[in-house]
Amino acid sequence: MRAVELVRRLSAHELRLIVSIALWTARRRHGTRSGRAFGYVRGQGAMMFGFGFVCVLETVALAVLLRPWPAVERPVFVLDLYGVLQVVGMHAASVSRPHVLDATALRIRRAAHVDLRVPLDLIASVRLETRYTHEKREGELDLAVGAQTTITLELTESIRHFTFLGRPRYVHLIRFHADEPDVLVQAIREMRTLAPAPRTH
Template identity: 45%
Template structure:
């Protein structure tokens, strides 16, 4: 399979599937779609699926001939056909929607026993709720203004989905806080987009340090420090003894020796990093008491008989 053919398959697939999604939305909303348009769209989608299946089979067969196992070959073929950024975005969507359910149930995602959750959502909570309110207001206004059923149905579905996505992104951040492990390790997260585990052995120091780096939520500055920005600032700086590798939200890799992140209570996070909880060890059994032995005393004298 040539590189040009693989790129063509990717381009065709991801240009036709959004059009199919719009068509499905129209059908669900009850919009009458002309029969020739519906038949042509379905034929085009079927052709694209056949093309992608053919490309996927060729990639899979090539890996199998090279001696790769079935599961590994299928994973490699899907990875070669679907771009990394798109795969990560799709996974993020599912994780965010799952987080919405956790949020409703007031649960958190994988907080180990003995770990200290470090929330970081306070600076963005008001902004996210404002976005959700504006999305709802926009959806209602467009529903009242636009008279065309097709456009109205599309915008209605897009608006409702936008509200759900905004709430799901915020829910992912609430249910996935930073974690300071009982052993002093650190796990930095930003919703379902970013996850970095830092072992305790490479943490040199931690301090409360408010900075205003700006930019996106995950960025690397000119000094090579990793910033997890929430609300435009960070509040904790962690220095490491050696760089740690991380994966950005869209799949790019990097490394950093300085980590800066936001915490709603930075002093508590710094204190937990500075004094990890001692390991739980069972106390040794008490030593047995020495056996009781009769006390040795001098023999008592026998009194003389009376005269």
């Protein structure tokens, strides 16, 4: 990947994190006007809080230890603050960017780096399936939260998914997490009955 493209993608991700913090602070959610939102943050709330607490402690400790060397303290302090911002942004993105189900598609998201639109007419089956271990396999996408996925989608044909760095992957099976997986699975099944018939080739 070209350096310019990499910088563009990283910058876009940082911007989404900042926007997510603003949305979280305002108690608003992104992209939910046209559909029904389903959260997935409960599985990681405690972990993110703990991680953020450790980052804050590290920031304070290093600021004290490095005070005699201001030339070192200042850049380290900035980097530590950036790390804290990243943790807050990730949690904010998870809260403000939920999964969204509308009449034509299921929008599966994870924080600010995954936003995958799955047309309902490509869903062959959807089921409850709790997994805590995931092996990376060709054609499968695992979007675990707190090391857990609770819903499995099988598709009639592969769809394109872009990795964080922009590499395209084609997937026909998607596992992801939702706070209320049974409610989401039922909603998908009900919406699929109203959607056009699956595509055939």
